Amino acid sequence: MSSQASKDHPEGQKPPLLVDDHTVATVRDSRILVLMRGLPGSGKTTLAKDIEKKYKDSCRLISADVHDIKPVARGASGGEYAKLDDELSTCFEKREANLVILDDTHHDRERLDKLFDMANAYHFSVVILEPKTPWRLDCAQLKDRNHWKLSLEELKNLRPTLEKDFLPLYFGWFLAKRDEDCLRKTSHEFLEQLGNLKAFKKRLQAYGCEDKQKLDLLKYFGKSPNILHCTAKFCDYGKVLGSEEYAQQEAVKKAYSRGYTLHISALFATPRTVGAQVELTADQLLIWPPDAEKEVMPKDILPRGSRAHITLGTATDVQDVQTGIDLLEFVKLQQSGREGESLGELTGTVAGKVSYYDNGMWLLNLSRKIEVRSIFSGYYGKPGVQVPLRGKKGLLNQCQIM
Structure with a gap:
């Protein structure tokens, strides 16, 4: 230069x-x-x-x-x-x-x-x-x-x-391609192992199946975001109240186009969504809106950042936003003292204990957190762009795990 x-x-x-x-x-x-x-x-x-x-x-x-x-x-x-x-x-x-x-x-x-x-x-x-x-x-x-x-x-x-600043549909952390492929593979393995659990097969009613029927969870959760991400702030191109103020925050300006490592502590599945729970660091919480949890559950007092997640797939006609709502339902149950019924363990990349919370809600607390790298930016395209969940072919065989 x-x-x-x-x-x-x-x-x-x-x-x-x-x-x-x-x-x-x-x-x-x-x-x-x-x-x-x-x-x-x-x-x-x-x-x-x-x-x-x-x-x-x-x-x-x-x-x-x-x-x-x-x-x-x-x-x-x-x-x-x-x-x-x-x-x-x-x-x-x-x-x-x-x-x-x-x-x-x-x-x-x-x-x-x-x-x-x-x-x-x-x-x-x-x-x-x-x-x-x-x-x-x-x-x-x-x-x-x-x-x-x-x-x-x-x-x-x-x-x-x-x-004037050009505002996106939403701001968020967008996964690096290598880490995205790895997490998609991890999601695939989670759904395969969960679907094969005897305890899961005995509780299929919530998923619209009778006992002893076989349910292919990969097909059931047939949609996945085009690029895996953790949404921070929904702006609707500036139409949402407070969007411009959020974009003007010094912390947000400094974060834009910066690389971050996200830490995934749990995977979960409900009759509507499958997702990954993200534990935000202190630096990441600086760009997490204080009202993010109140937006979807205005009557509840929930920890800041507890809605942070990555949508891995959704059932037919279910919107991605539902994944964060499902995650907060787990958080609310845990706040009330319910830890769920322990119903087995998964091994391999997705090792951890499986808990059941009724109504088809399954939570896998990972033995070791998964790290995924990301870039903080905005999604500027049309809403609702999704791709089918992929299988193992062509995906990476190793994950970066803490």
């Missing part, structure tokens, strides 16, 4: 994926689409090239400038993006890089929606980065800095679309 570029992007203003070692290691094992966003001349390209240099062995930088796409107030329907989108699609399809950087202004919502759809289709998480240069919104300075020679009036027309 040149001395001038270093002044433009001071060390303290660089995103974690450039300066934090744990984040860098996590990003290398993830699939991430980085969308540079900002006015022409604000420093996007400098930042994009810094990231490309950092991850040169596993990164691909695609630039709108290279395709001669002028940054003016435009929509996504024009043909100017055809070649760029072909390059992006080919990169995704051929898995040419785990980290893909797209350098453009990204001021148009229609255009962004198309990119979010592409990322979801190829199971890429999205990180939106904006340069922190002092002049990033100063049109007078940008007039002399942008190589497109855009006029002051053209820049002022673009500025309103880029002044």
